[in-house]
Amino acid sequence: MNIFSVNNILVHIPIGRAGYDLSWVEAIGTAFCLPCIWLASRERVENYAFGLVNVTCFAVIFFQIQLYASLLLQIFFFAANLYGWYAWTRPRENAAAAPAVLWLAPARLALCACACAVAIALLSVSIDTLFGAITRAAVALGAPRPARLAPDPFPVWDSTVLILQVAAMILMTRKYVESWILWSTTYALGVLLYYAQGVMVMALENIVLTAISVSGTREWILAARGPRRT
Template sequence: MTMADYFSVHTTLVHIPLGRGGYDLSWIEAVGTAFCLPCIWLASRERIENFPFGVVNASCFAVIFFQIQLYASLLLQIYFVAANIYGWCCWGPGASQASDSLHVRWMLARPRAIAGMTCAAAIAIMTWRIDALFREISAMMVHLGAPSPGAIPSDPYPFWDSAILVLQVAAMILMARKFVESWILWTFTYALGAIIYFEQGVLVMALENIVLTMISLGGLMNWMAAAKSSAMPAEALPKVVI
């Protein structure tokens, strides 16, 4: 078996007696899953160690989504690689004095409303353009030597796939800036992802998303408590550009 075989969703690590006929867990899905769970758990505990786990997890899942043709999810994982590095810098010892003062908190009403309207507009645009966008990205990746996904059909869930992409982009930014709302978005998108992955036949990732939904609920409660304990008057909260 060549090194490239380990990156294929068709190279089985273990057969799991799950569902009709069982499920063949690939090497790359196993590695991605193994790094994803501690990533989210550490983030829910406000631990900086979540970010290196996130880089490996996102890299593995990007390869998986390219092969099973979930277009927006592919773009999301590419973004997550960069976003985890950004969050690592925001939380790390090399951060600026402004970033060092970050504490867990809720967004103010005006920024929350702006963020909501921005997400709604982005979801609408992605739903409209997702197939054409992926065709362009697919052609570029094949040109760079990636395995061809073959014929490119329309995304089976353009709206929901786009919603996961946009809302998890927003969640990652908000988490890096330590806003409680990030965990509301994580919880919703992981629950939605569990449904979509089950429908696509990626059963282990569907089960993983159910677990991540539970972890995210715990993260939401932890961060709500942290925000309450460090509550400041609204006028004293630092102004953060999102």
């Protein structure tokens, strides 16, 4: 029994016309995702431990359902969770040096917006080629060969979620308020994306995550103190 297969069903959920088969890997990933986001909104470093399990499970899911940009996003998240854990806990000479919740300076905000727009455009037209190259490299290293490589069904939206969540994760490791605005936006997009791809529980989960991230946005806005960073 392969617990990492999306075909290994934990329970049948009677939602929709035909119901939904919840796999073990999706259930485990979802169970670790919700506390991860909630803890992050409260500035609790424990969120990164939950995040490492969550992104590992979701990477396995996205590989099997061929949402290529989302798969690459989980690989980035794994590394970013390790860095964020370090950045939030590394020893400092004084408590005042610890990262505080702040807003991006206007110039950096504009630069970030432009960089995201360019990256989304470039990735949208190259995601299938990029994932094909990664798949061939993985197979050469011994990974199982997929039955077939279909084109990404939603390259623009898939790429948008990837790029904006990469930006959100980077900003969150440095405790910028804008990270939660991006999380709220991408989770709302994720509801539509995962529903269209038939991953119903992850779509429902993103509804909950949207609510949590909106709450997190409010918490971090209230926590933001001092001058803007330059």
